[in-house]
Amino acid sequence: MNILEIKSLSVQVEDKEILHDLSLTIERGKIHVILGSNGAGKSTLMNAIMGHPKYKITSGEILYEGEDLLKLPTFERARRGIFLSFQAPEEIPGVTVENMIRTAKQMISGEKIKIVPFRKKLRSMMEELKIEPSYASRYLNVGFSGGEKKRSEILQLMMLEPKLALLDETDSGLDVDAVQIVSNGIAKFHNDQNSCVIITHNSKILEHLKIDRVHVLLDGKIVKEGDSSLIDEVNSHGFENLH
Amino acid sequence: MASKTYIEDIQRTLYDIREEDRSIYKTSAGLSEEIIRDISARKNDPQWMLDFRLKSLEIYNSMPLPTWGPDISALNMDEITTYVQPDAHIVGSWEEVPSEIKSTFDRLGIPEAEKKSLAGVGAQYDSEVVYHNVQKDLLTQGVIYTDFESAVHEHEDIVREFFMTLVPPKDHKFAALHGAVWSGGSFVYVPEGVELKLPLQSYFRLNAAGAGQFEHTLIILEKNSSLHFIEGCSAPKYSVTNLHAGCVELFVREGARLRYSTIENWSRNMMNLNTKRALVEKNGLVEWISGSFGSHVSMLYPCSILHGEGARCEFTGVTFAARGQNLDTGASVIHVAPHTSANINTKTISKSGGSATYRSAVKVTKNAHHSKCSVNCDSLMLDDESRSDTVPTMDIEAGESDIGHEAKIGRISDDAIFYLTSRGIDENEARAMIVRGFVEPIAKELPLEYAVEMNRLINLELEGAR
Numbered sequence A: 001m002n003i004l005e006i007k008s009l010s011v012q013v014e015d016k017e018i019l020h021d022l023s024l025t026i027e028r029g030k031i032h033v034i035l036g037s038n039g040a041g042k043s044t045l046m047n048a049i050m051g052h053p054k055y056k057i058t059s060g061e062i063l064y065e066g067e068d069l070l071k072l073p074t075f076e077r078a079r080r081g082i083f084l085s086f087q088a089p090e091e092i093p094g095v096t097v098e099n100m101i102r103t104a105k106q107m108i109s110g111e112k113i114k115i116v117p118f119r120k121k122l123r124s125m126m127e128e129l130k131i132e133p134s135y136a137s138r139y140l141n142v143g144f145s146g147g148e149k150k151r152s153e154i155l156q157l158m159m160l161e162p163k164l165a166l167l168d169e170t171d172s173g174l175d176v177d178a179v180q181i182v183s184n185g186i187a188k189f190h191n192d193q194n195s196c197v198i199i200t201h202n203s204k205i206l207e208h209l210k211i212d213r214v215h216v217l218l219d220g221k222i223v224k225e226g227d228s229s230l231i232d233e234v235n236s237h238g239f240e241n242l243h
Numbered sequence B: 001m002a003s004k005t006y007i008e009d010i011q012r013t014l015y016d017i018r019e020e021d022r023s024i025y026k027t028s029a030g031l032s033e034e035i036i037r038d039i040s041a042r043k044n045d046p047q048w049m050l051d052f053r054l055k056s057l058e059i060y061n062s063m064p065l066p067t068w069g070p071d072i073s074a075l076n077m078d079e080i081t082t083y084v085q086p087d088a089h090i091v092g093s094w095e096e097v098p099s100e101i102k103s104t105f106d107r108l109g110i111p112e113a114e115k116k117s118l119a120g121v122g123a124q125y126d127s128e129v130v131y132h133n134v135q136k137d138l139l140t141q142g143v144i145y146t147d148f149e150s151a152v153h154e155h156e157d158i159v160r161e162f163f164m165t166l167v168p169p170k171d172h173k174f175a176a177l178h179g180a181v182w183s184g185g186s187f188v189y190v191p192e193g194v195e196l197k198l199p200l201q202s203y204f205r206l207n208a209a210g211a212g213q214f215e216h217t218l219i220i221l222e223k224n225s226s227l228h229f230i231e232g233c234s235a236p237k238y239s240v241t242n243l244h245a246g247c248v249e250l251f252v253r254e255g256a257r258l259r260y261s262t263i264e265n266w267s268r269n270m271m272n273l274n275t276k277r278a279l280v281e282k283n284g285l286v287e288w289i290s291g292s293f294g295s296h297v298s299m300l301y302p303c304s305i306l307h308g309e310g311a312r313c314e315f316t317g318v319t320f321a322a323r324g325q326n327l328d329t330g331a332s333v334i335h336v337a338p339h340t341s342a343n344i345n346t347k348t349i350s351k352s353g354g355s356a357t358y359r360s361a362v363k364v365t366k367n368a369h370h371s372k373c374s375v376n377c378d379s380l381m382l383d384d385e386s387r388s389d390t391v392p393t394m395d396i397e398a399g400e401s402d403i404g405h406e407a408k409i410g411r412i413s414d415d416a417i418f419y420l421t422s423r424g425i426d427e428n429e430a431r432a433m434i435v436r437g438f439v440e441p442i443a444k445e446l447p448l449e450y451a452v453e454m455n456r457l458i459n460l461e462l463e464g465a466r
Helices: A042-050 A074-079 A096-110 A113-127 A135-136 A146-160 A176-189 A228-235 B033-042 B047-062 B099-107 B108-117 B135-138 B148-154 B156-161 B173-181 B413-423 B427-443 B450-465
Strands: A002-013 A016-027 A033-037 A055-064 A080-086 A092-096 A164-168 A197-201 A214-219 A221-226 B120-125 B128-134 B144-147 B184-192 B200-205 B217-219 B226-234 B243-245 B249-254 B257-265 B272-273 B275-279 B285-292 B297-300 B301-305 B312-321 B325-337 B343-351 B355-364 B371-381 B387-394 B401-411
Touching: A002 A042, A016 A042, A016 A055, A016 A197, A016 A214, A016 A221, A016 B343, A042 A055, A042 A080, A042 A164, A042 A197, A074 A080, A074 A096, A074 B249, A074 B413, A080 A146, A080 B275, A092 A096, A092 B413, A096 A113, A096 A135, A096 A146, A096 B427, A113 A146, A113 A176, A146 A176, A164 A176, A164 B387, A176 A197, A197 B387, A214 A228, A214 B343, A221 A228, B033 B047, B033 B173, B033 B285, B033 B427, B099 B108, B099 B120, B099 B156, B099 B200, B108 B120, B108 B200, B108 B413, B120 B144, B128 B135, B128 B144, B128 B401, B135 B243, B148 B156, B148 B184, B148 B217, B156 B217, B184 B200, B184 B226, B217 B226, B217 B257, B249 B257, B257 B275, B257 B371, B257 B450, B275 B285, B275 B312, B275 B450, B285 B297, B285 B325, B285 B450, B301 B343, B312 B427, B312 B450, B325 B343, B325 B371, B343 B355, B343 B387, B355 B371, B355 B401, B371 B387, B371 B427, B387 B401, B427 B450
Parallel strands: A033 A197, A033 A214, A080 A164, A164 A197, B120 B200, B184 B217, B200 B226, B217 B249, B226 B257, B243 B272, B249 B275, B257 B285, B272 B297, B275 B301, B285 B312, B297 B325, B301 B325, B312 B343, B325 B355, B343 B371, B355 B387, B371 B401
Antiparallel strands: A002 A016, A002 A055, A214 A221, B120 B128, B144 B184
16 A cells, blocks of 8 residues: 555756656555665655645646645645655744644644643653753754754654654764664654655664665656665665666 | 733734723814913913923924934824823722723723732823722832822922933923823832832723823832833724824832833824833843834834943843834933943844834943943844844943844745644744744743733734735
């Protein structure tokens, strides 16, 4: 069963076409990995799925659980269960981590979230991600180090419990220990009802995860797909021979 | 002074409910010696006050309009009724206030706030104070809190000594106007060493169309005393121009501490040309909390004169200009004595074509060595049609002083909106979160209910002109 079907998608950024006629299918309950060189269009793909206004879809379609995703505004996509962990998360002064996550959770679920159990859960998730408790009342990403921003993204992932998690280079700029923490977070989040799409340059983050499908994205197109053995192939031979 | 202030859960529509104009007397519109004499006679002014009014009128007539700042040409003094006497006499119990006037203040939550968390309340309706009350134990400690007319008669010597000495009529044209037609307002005197645990609040409500409100507030804090004074103001909306030209004079003696809080929410037909000034003596502190949300045009720059060694000023301001509003606000500080310090923090927001200007003036005289002043102003424009300007001036004569100024003008970034919407938060709420976040550093300095009230006003503003 597929959660996401991308069919012949072309995307422009500022009048330049980045993705050309790209097709990709993500299965429910699976972990997919997208590999690709810098500038191949990986982040463009993530932003297009999430609906960033700067990314213009010129042709093709995206179906999410069978529904035409492109008709929905970003917040509706999120409410239907899509989550994007950003490569460079925005700083939002004056809005605390706790407040943002609670507001988001309320909006997604349509229910009032009781503060006490919410806090308890937030605390325990933070502990797991080795985030200082005081960060709950800090302004979102303001003054966070690169690694702290990434962990804050994974904290949101764990709290918001989406059905489809898009993780855009969540491991970049992290040291070995931090990669391990983030990887554990993803492992804890993942189950057979939700799907992950992991974009990475570094296979460290994948070591303890069971990877189901691997896609290689080059020059705006998926050029090769396969099982997890494709990771080793790319690691030993690079992208050159995949064209 | 972390005192808690109760503000009723209010909505803009409540501000806009008009009562029928049941005033028992109005002067004719415009300004003339005859009108001034009429107001003065009705107040039974002493001769010196009548003379003061007439002299002020002369100054008014001889002075030009300000040549800088927002356009105030929509103000035609010939059409402004300067004195509107409500059908009520000042009383000390809400039961005695006429019901239609009382219902206005009920809606604004004033009697409720008084019960819960205020040490005293003054309520002005159009040109006259209709209610004034202060806790008995304050009276026994020698605290005076009364309407200004009573003060002129009962504390004539003090009033005569201080009235419009900090803001003399020659200061500017609207100070002169105020000197001529002032009516209502509050007088507060706190004796040496007396610290008020709960705030005093004066609320000014302008109900009559085409009228002016010119209340005078005079506060004197003797040595080592402390007070939190809250000023509230609102008016229903009319199609004609209303004018507010109040005047606030604050005297903070050695070691005394005064917090002066205002959340101003005049309607959009109001010209708000208000003058506020504080004189702070040795080791004294004045804290201004200033929220400007309403009015068509505002010109408001509370000034602190740090007159004694070690005197301090803290200024915290939020201004929100929406469609049809030109809010020119800011603060000024004059360092006159050594080791004085000031901290100015302001946030301005403009949206839907509104214009917000932050104007500050810092002066450090030769004598004020080792003084410190830090000015921080952040502006946020919510769209491309809105305006935001920062006009700081600094005049530093003392060599050894530490003066800093930081100004930031920004917009809500699409990426920030996208980030929040990608979390399931709709665009409007995302925008509101960012705006609330922008003022949060200031909101957290406010008493809780004030912060709630400010957030509510911000939400209303954001919903208003979509």
